[in-house]
Amino acid sequence: MPEHYPPIEPYETGMLDVGDGNLVHWEACGNPYGKPALVVHGGPGSGCGPRARRYFDPDRYRIVLFDQRGCGRSTPHASDPATDMRHNTTAHLLADIEQLRKHLGIDRWLLFGGSWGSTLILAYAQRHPDRVSEVVIPGVTTTRRSETDWLYRGVGRFFPEEWERFAAGAPGVSRDGDIVAAYARLTEDPDPAVREKATADWCAWEDAVLSLEPNGAAHPYGDRPSAARLALVRICAHYFSHGAWLEEGALLRDAGRLAGIPGVLIHGRHDIGSPLDTAWQLARAWPEARLIVIDDAGHKGSESMASEVIGALDRFAGEGP
Secondary structure, three states, X not given: OXXXXXXXXXXXXXXXXXXXXXXXXXXXXXXXXXXXXXXXXOOOOOOOOHHHHHHOOOOOEEEEEEOOOOOOOOEOOOOOOOOOHXXXXXXXXXHHHHHHHHHOOOOOEEEEOOEHHHHHHHXXXXXXXXXXXXXXXXXXXXXXXXXXXXXXXXXXXXXXXXXXXXXXXXXXXXXXXXXXXXXXXXXXXXXXXXXXXXXXXXXXXXXXXXXXXXXXXXXXXXXXXXXHHHHHXXXXXXXXXXXXXXXXOHHHHOHHHHOOOOEEEEEEOOOOOOOOHHHHHHXXXXXXXXXXXXXXXXXXXXXXXXXXXXXXHHHHHOOOO
């Protein structure tokens, strides 16, 4: 069973000026002459972390990671209420990825990432299929409004008490109202106490959704540092309240644009926040994609899920860019 590769440090880092006053932090690890691979983190707004480097064979991959606008080490940071969110949309992030590819002189690269990262990967690959060699996604989402409504309302049938508290954090919104949009407004409130409470309430709900999973940290949202939590929730609510600026169902509808790109979709059967049916639908619409269902995993993954991820990346490492 493949194991994580040893920890490594970047051999190169930079801050890419992507316009609108934004600087995007990026790093490159592994072999400078290896197969190019881009890590696309989740959230949106989580930022990239060192653990993602360890899925790749550092002798065979040139591993590129970056912090999406407003989070991680990119500036300005979304935890600062003065940061203008108008310049942080899916279209901006797709343009940033393409600018980074050109900046690094990469012709084609493998794309890796899950959760929100999978949405961004699919949108990029459908827009620039000639720039994508392969795709590996652990945890498939397409950020349809129906998926967002399930995560922030439908899952409440499993956690009625926790959902009531989450809904109560958006006063004045009816039970059938747009709770995500309400939280987006709260994260923009001029009162820092209002922003902090909305952030805490959002993170408590996200942690509740993951609480049935035995793997990973007990409070992966609530235990983040304060600035990281503020940025994450502000960016999440901003994106989800706008449907990620994607036409509903477009990424599934346009999966034919991925023709010729090999893909591996790895999804936990017990992921109740992002149910398996989205991965199933994508695999049916993308003939070159292989779906692997992990029976002991949810959204936070498991050792067997990590093993499948590493195995897929090892197999693709031997193929040209």
